[in-house]
Amino acid sequence: MKLIGMLDSPYVRRVAVSLELYGIxxxxxxxxxxxxxxxxxAINPVVKAPSLVLDDGTVLMDSTLILDYFEALAVPAKKLLPQDSLARASDLQVIGLALAASEKSVQIYYEHNLRPQEKLHTPWLERVTGQLLAAYAQLDGLLAEQPTKCPSLPLSQAEITxxxxxxxxxxxxxEVVAASEFAHVQRLADKIEGHPAMLKYPIE
Structure with a gap:
């Protein structure tokens, strides 16, 4: 089984860490x-990261779909999502916000690093930045309301993502998202980043 993609992608990294915790x-x-x-x-003509090549040659892509596959296979002790419907909905809310933040961060990065400076579209950047800040504001609020929820042991998919x-x-x-303005998210990340599975697959 092969995971294709760079660990500087949040989508590739969340899959790598999760596979480690699933014991894959x-x-x-x-x-x-x-x-x-x-x-x-040559591996995946769509060139989408992450791509996961299963042992039988099947290629899965999109981090959420890849993780859904392994979550379904995991024994109860290894599952990263709650089985209770209310708790699951709560974690999925957090995951959705974190994935939205990842997406907007990628868009800002691409806008500044792939588009020529003279073609930067300021209204688009302002819109995406507003969405990014809104996602983290909601995440920070959720973590503030549930101070005992995170971090847990073992890690949950909500915490990883x-x-x-x-x-x-x-x-x-x-420079767009000041860490000091989202203290609860920063505190969670500091703790989770110290987990062995996170340390094994650092951003690089």
Whole structure:
């Protein structure tokens, strides 16, 4: 089994950490969708990270779909989502916000690093930045309301995805999202980033 993609992608990283916690043995192949486009395309013509090649050659893509597959296979002690419907909805709310924050951080990064400076679209950047800040404001509020929920042991998918998203945002656009303004998210990320599974797959 091979996980294809760079760990500087929050989507690739959340899958790598989660597979580690599920107890799944896999090989990580660090291919960039930019620098290694042709090599990546030979594995998955869509060139979408993460891509996961199962042992039978089936290629799965999109972090949420990949993790849904392994969550369904996991024994109860290894599951990363609650089985209770109310608790699951609460965690899915957190995950949705964290994934939205990841998406907006990626868009801001691409806008500044892939688009020529003279073609930057300020109204678009302002809109995306507002969405990013709104996602973290809601996340911070949820964590403030549930101070005993996070972090848990073992880690939950909500905690993994939140920490991965926050670390990625601080990695690519810390000047947009001031850590001091989202103290609850920062506190959670600091604790979760110290977990062995997170340390094994750092942003790089």
């Amino acid at each position: 043995t896999f090989e990580h192949q660090a291919l960039s969708v930019f620098r290694n486009f042709n090599e990546f395309a 939140t920490a991965v998203a926050w670390s990625f945002t601080q990695y690519v656009c810390a």
